[in-house]
Amino acid sequence: MIGELLQRSAQAEGPAADGLAAARRRRGFLFMGLGIVTVLVIGGLTTPSFLTFENLLVVIRAASITGIIALGMSYITISGNLFALSAEELAILAACIFAFLMRDGYGLALALTATLIFAGASGAIQGGVISLGGDPIITTLAFGALFRGIASLVSDNKNILLGTKAAEWLGTGRPFGVPTQSWAFIILTLVAWFVLQRTRFGRQLTLIGANRLAAKASGLRVGQASVVALTLFGVCCGLAGISAAAQFGLAVANLFSGLTIDVIAAVLVGGIPLRGGQGSPVQAALGAVFIALLQNFMLLHTFTTGQRMLVIGSLVALATVGFHLLQKRQE
Amino acid sequence: MTSRETFYDLLIRAAFMVAVYVVFAAMLPSYHTLRGAGAILDGAVLIGLTALGIGITMIAGEFDLSVGSLAAVIGVFTINLIIAGMSVVPAIAIAVLAAAAFGALQGFVIALTGINSLVFTIGTLIGLRGFALIISDENSVTIPIPRLGETDFLGVKYLGLFSPLTILMFVVFLVVHLFLRYTLWGREIFAIGGGRTEARAAGVPIMRAMVISFALSGALAGLAGAVSSVRLASATPLGFDTLLLSAVTACLIGGIALDGGKGTVLGILIGLFTMRFLVGGVASLGAPYWLQSLAIGALLIFILVVQLGAMILRERAAHSGLGELSPP
Numbered sequence: 001m002i003g004e005l006l007q008r009s010a011q012a013e014g015p016a017a018d019g020l021a022a023a024r025r026r027r028g029f030l031f032m033g034l035g036i037v038t039v040l041v042i043g044g045l046t047t048p049s050f051l052t053f054e055n056l057l058v059v060i061r062a063a064s065i066t067g068i069i070a071l072g073m074s075y076i077t078i079s080g081n082l083f084a085l086s087a088e089e090l091a092i093l094a095a096c097i098f099a100f101l102m103r104d105g106y107g108l109a110l111a112l113t114a115t116l117i118f119a120g121a122s123g124a125i126q127g128g129v130i131s132l133g134g135d136p137i138i139t140t141l142a143f144g145a146l147f148r149g150i151a152s153l154v155s156d157n158k159n160i161l162l163g164t165k166a167a168e169w170l171g172t173g174r175p176f177g178v179p180t181q182s183w184a185f186i187i188l189t190l191v192a193w194f195v196l197q198r199t200r201f202g203r204q205l206t207l208i209g210a211n212r213l214a215a216k217a218s219g220l221r222v223g224q225a226s227v228v229a230l231t232l233f234g235v236c237c238g239l240a241g242i243s244a245a246a247q248f249g250l251a252v253a254n255l256f257s258g259l260t261i262d263v264i265a266a267v268l269v270g271g272i273p274l275r276g277g278q279g280s281p282v283q284a285a286l287g288a289v290f291i292a293l294l295q296n297f298m299l300l301h302t303f304t305t306g307q308r309m310l311v312i313g314s315l316v317a318l319a320t321v322g323f324h325l326l327q328k329r330q331e
Numbered sequence: 332m333t334s335r336e337t338f339y340d341l342l343i344r345a346a347f348m349v350a351v352y353v354v355f356a357a358m359l360p361s362y363h364t365l366r367g368a369g370a371i372l373d374g375a376v377l378i379g380l381t382a383l384g385i386g387i388t389m390i391a392g393e394f395d396l397s398v399g400s401l402a403a404v405i406g407v408f409t410i411n412l413i414i415a416g417m418s419v420v421p422a423i424a425i426a427v428l429a430a431a432a433f434g435a436l437q438g439f440v441i442a443l444t445g446i447n448s449l450v451f452t453i454g455t456l457i458g459l460r461g462f463a464l465i466i467s468d469e470n471s472v473t474i475p476i477p478r479l480g481e482t483d484f485l486g487v488k489y490l491g492l493f494s495p496l497t498i499l500m501f502v503v504f505l506v507v508h509l510f511l512r513y514t515l516w517g518r519e520i521f522a523i524g525g526g527r528t529e530a531r532a533a534g535v536p537i538m539r540a541m542v543i544s545f546a547l548s549g550a551l552a553g554l555a556g557a558v559s560s561v562r563l564a565s566a567t568p569l570g571f572d573t574l575l576l577s578a579v580t581a582c583l584i585g586g587i588a589l590d591g592g593k594g595t596v597l598g599i600l601i602g603l604f605t606m607r608f609l610v611g612g613v614a615s616l617g618a619p620y621w622l623q624s625l626a627i628g629a630l631l632i633f634i635l636v637v638q639l640g641a642m643i644l645r646e647r648a649a650h651s652g653l654g655e656l657s658p659p
Binding site for chain 1: 457624639
């Protein structure tokens with residue numbers, strides 16, 4: 001379906017209506033850019049090992065898993081469905097299923113395809129319930145609990161070892177010196193940006209998020225958009241799960257601790273408003289990079305876990321209040 | 332919803348609760364004994380207090396995601412106060428006051444800026460967890476062994492059934508019920524949840540209702556964290572991470588409406604025990620602890636689907652002209 005929509009690339013629908021949204025988006029980028037440059041400058045001046053190519057690779061790699069799922073999450077937010085609380089659980093379940101299939105010798109291609117299809121379908125089911133009128137927060141909270149339970153069941157709450165090196169490259173390879181996860185992150189960011197800004201589907205998704213009733217009245221399939229957004233999100237979680245299972249050579253039901261909140265933090269710090277219809281996946285990606293950069297800076301300065309969480313939490317609270325007030329003033 | 336509809340709604344939910352109890356009572360001898368029932372009551376305190384708090388913010392049309400982190404902070408804080416030499420009850424009281432103050436501040440900021448509470452409480456959820464790690468030095472904190480006797484009074488059972496914490500929970504539920512139903516400040520919480528614009532037009536002070544509902548939600552999550560940490564004589568900064576899920580499930584089974592303005596304290600109590608009967612039953616049947624997540628998830632999805640089905644049926648009825656009894 002997306003392929004077909006991609007072919008029918010949409011025309012811009014009048015510059016005036018888009019002007020304000022574009023201005024807001026630019027402002028989002030501006031703040032993120034300023035934030036990233038500030039951390040880079042302060043980090044570079046105070047921390048000798050910070051501005052090295054090796055360290056920046058570490059940062060990008062740390063941002064990759066969060067960032068990939070944040071791209072999917074941004075589609076959910078932009079389509080007006082708040083956010084999903086099941087990212088961590090779905091990624092864990094995908095990792096367990098991938099490891100399970102690899103261990104039982106189904107081969108890399110089959111394991112990859114089956115896991116991604118499963119992850120996409122798990123997203124689609126949640127999208128289906130939401131499109132019938134289920135609250136996104138509660139629906140994904142419920143399915144998250146279910147996914148975690150199934151992951152524990154599949155793995156018997158123990159490590160599942162892949163027992164083969166076939167998938168190792170997916171998790172540890174470094175084409176041209178850059179980790180595979182980071183390649184995936186960069187490429188997916190470009191794809192997500194293109195689909196949202198330059199295709200009919202993306203524009204419909206944004207319109208549905210901006211004004212559900214108007215979208216419905218103009219004949220757009222509102223429910224379908226939720227299903228597609230959640231499916232893409234599911235596939236992103238699946239990719240994260242596969243990548244982690246391949247990297248560590250095992251899957252276990254307590255991988256990815258705290259991932260969901262990290263992903264939502266990236267989306268919020270990136271300045272995507274919760275009410276939907278505004279923002280770009282690139283903002284979510286930049287949000288993930290910014291948080292990873294800040295985490296790395298604090299790590300090099302030997303902040304404790306608690307101190308780092310306190311800083312990130314305050315950042316999220318301040319950034320969201322700031323973005324909210326700016327938006328209110330503009331209206 | 333008229334009071335008659337509310338009554339029937341609660342009756343159906345109570346019947347569901349009894350059904351869950353009967354199913355497990357048929358398989359589990361412990362469900363018939365006083366000791367078994369006492370254990371179920373004890374197991375309900377932590378989730379019950381938190382669910383009551385979440386329920387209040389949901390009635391106000393808001394959502395407080397930070398309860399789990401706040402319970403962890405207050406748990407550690409209470410144990411720290413006891414380690415510093417304070418006796419148990421004053422330590423709990425001070426910690427709960429601190430939680431209420433934090434909740435009130437949170438409600439104040441949300442009301443002042445008009446920011447979505449989901450967004451803001453994500454920030455406090457992360458930050459509070461960090462704070463819990465800082466004040467605990469990233470380790471579990473425990474009441475010193477020579478002073479463990481001071482918490483013994485919590486293990487007493489009156490009539491073989493009610494522990495002091497169970498009684499505390501029921502008293503808190505009763506007080507909150509009376510407050511929400513019979514005081515102006517309580518009614519205002521329903522008003523801002525039912526229709527914020529109408530409430531503002533009618534002169535309801537949004538700020539007061541928001542500060543009170545978030546202060547109550549904070550205080551109750553704090554009380555839950557404090558008493559369950561004291562009961563265990565230890566607190567871990569990473570604890571209570573699944574508290575939100577259980578508390579929300581109890582509220583939803585109990586009929587607290589997500590879009591605000593609707594719900595009863597009795598409903599939360601019914602939802603709480605429906606969940607306790609199920610989760611406690613699954614555990615007693617010998618399922619490993621991690622299957623609880625599966626049970627809660629399945630229960631929540633079941634409730635969600637039933638409510639969606641009822642909503643879709645009601646809409647159909649309304650469209651075909653049969654819905655005159657409940658105009659939109």
